[in-house]
Amino acid sequence: MAEAILGDHDQYSCWICLDLLNDPVTIPCGHSYCTSCINECWNTKDKKGTYTCPQCRQAFNSKPQLNKNTILGEIMEKLRSTKLQVSDAAQSLAGPGEIACDFCAGEVFKAVKSCLECRASYCEMHVHPHYNVPALKKHKLVKATVMPICPKHDKLLEVYCRTDQNCVCMHCLMDDHKGRDTVPSTIERNDKQMKLTDTQTEVKQTIQAKEKELQKMKMDITSHSDSAKDAVKDSKRVFTDLVKLIEKRSNEVIEKIKAQEKADLDHGAKLQQNLEGEITELKKREGVLETLLQTYDNVHFLQNYESVSSSSGSNGFPSCSFKPSCSYTDVNKLVCELKDRLETVFNQEINETFKICLQRTIQFALRLETQSK
Incomplete structure (x- = not known):
C-alpha cells in the first residue's frame, strides 16, 4: 500500500516546502499543506487582510479554519515509518566537490538538474515543479552543473569570443567585446x-x-x-x-x-x-x-x-x-661445426694412435722373430 502511494507521491507533497506533508491540514478550497508552512505563509505574506491559497490562488476575506487531515496524516506516518520517502529512497547527500541542491534545508541532497533560467540546482524532489508547473516547464534543464556566470554582469555565459578565446555573456557583446568575432557557445x-x-x-x-x-x-x-x-x-x-x-x-x-x-x-x-x-x-x-x-x-x-x-x-x-x-x-650451427671438427680431429688422432700402435706391434714382433733365430 505504501509503495503504491509513493508511486504518486507528488500529491502528498506540500506545495510550499515541496517535502512530504507534515501535520497536514486542509483549507476550504480543498488543498492541503503542512500546518507550519501555511501558517507562516499567511502570517508573512498577507498584507491586505486577505488570505490566498498558494496553489489555486483562491482568496478568503478572513483567515480560514485549518482542518486537520487525519487520514492524510496517517498516510504520511506510514511513509516515514517504512522509509519509503523519495528523499531516502532516491537521493543521496551532497558530498565534497558535488553540486548541492539550492532548495534543501537541513540535510542538503545532491543536485541532479540545473535550471539555466532560474540559475539554480535541484535535487530529485525539488526539481519536480519544473516538470509539473506550466510556467517552469519552459525552463531549460541540464545535468547538474556550476552555473557559468559572467563576473562583471552577473549573467549566463552564452557566447564565445573567438578573438579573446573565452566565454562571455550577452551584455559583454555591448561592452568590452563589441564588434569582435563572437558566436554562440x-x-x-x-x-x-x-x-x-x-x-x-x-x-x-x-x-x-x-x-x-x-x-x-x-x-x-x-x-x-x-x-x-x-x-x-x-x-x-x-x-x-x-x-x-x-x-x-x-x-x-x-x-x-x-x-x-x-x-x-x-x-x-x-x-x-x-x-x-x-x-x-x-x-x-x-x-x-x-x-x-x-x-x-x-x-x-x-x-x-x-x-x-x-x-x-x-x-x-x-x-x-x-x-x-x-x-x-x-x-x-657453429657448435655443430665444432663437433664435426672435433670428431675429425679425434678420428685423426685415434687413427694415428692405432697406426703407431700397429707399427710398434709389428716392430716388436720382428724383434722377437729375430731373437728367436
Whole structure:
C-alpha cells in the first residue's frame, strides 16, 4: 500500500516546502499543506487582510479554519515509518566537490538538474515543479552543473569570443567585446568537438597500432627465447656426445648462451615495458578526451580544449622493435661445426694412435722373430 502511494507521491507533497506533508491540514478550497508552512505563509505574506491559497490562488476575506487531515496524516506516518520517502529512497547527500541542491534545508541532497533560467540546482524532489508547473516547464534543464556566470554582469555565459578565446555573456557583446568575432557557445562547442573527436580517433588508431606492435614484440621475444632454449638443448645433446675432456667447455658455452639470452630478454623486457607505458599514457589521454567530450558544461569544455587538443599520435611515440644481439641459430650451427671438427680431429688422432700402435706391434714382433733365430 505504501509503495503504491509513493508511486504518486507528488500529491502528498506540500506545495510550499515541496517535502512530504507534515501535520497536514486542509483549507476550504480543498488543498492541503503542512500546518507550519501555511501558517507562516499567511502570517508573512498577507498584507491586505486577505488570505490566498498558494496553489489555486483562491482568496478568503478572513483567515480560514485549518482542518486537520487525519487520514492524510496517517498516510504520511506510514511513509516515514517504512522509509519509503523519495528523499531516502532516491537521493543521496551532497558530498565534497558535488553540486548541492539550492532548495534543501537541513540535510542538503545532491543536485541532479540545473535550471539555466532560474540559475539554480535541484535535487530529485525539488526539481519536480519544473516538470509539473506550466510556467517552469519552459525552463531549460541540464545535468547538474556550476552555473557559468559572467563576473562583471552577473549573467549566463552564452557566447564565445573567438578573438579573446573565452566565454562571455550577452551584455559583454555591448561592452568590452563589441564588434569582435563572437558566436554562440553551442556553435563553437560543436566546431571544437568535431576537431577533438578527430584527435580522439587518431589516438585510438595509435593505440591499436601500438597494441599490434606490442603483440608482435611479444611473439618475437617468445620466439627468441624458444630459439635460445633449443640452442641450449642442441648444445647439450652435442656436447654429451663428446668425451668428458670437453665437458667443461660445453658448460661454458651453455652458460654464455644463457647469459646472452638473459641480456637480450632484459633488453626486450625494457622495450616491452616502455611500449606498455606508451599505451597506458595514450589510454589515459583517451580517457581525458572522452571525459571532456561527455561534459555538458560548455565553459569547462572550451576552457580545457586547448590543453587536450594537441595531437599525440604515432609521431609522439616512435616505433621500436626487439632486435637481439645475436642469432642462436648461428650459435647452433657453429657448435655443430665444432663437433664435426672435433670428431675429425679425434678420428685423426685415434687413427694415428692405432697406426703407431700397429707399427710398434709389428716392430716388436720382428724383434722377437729375430731373437728367436
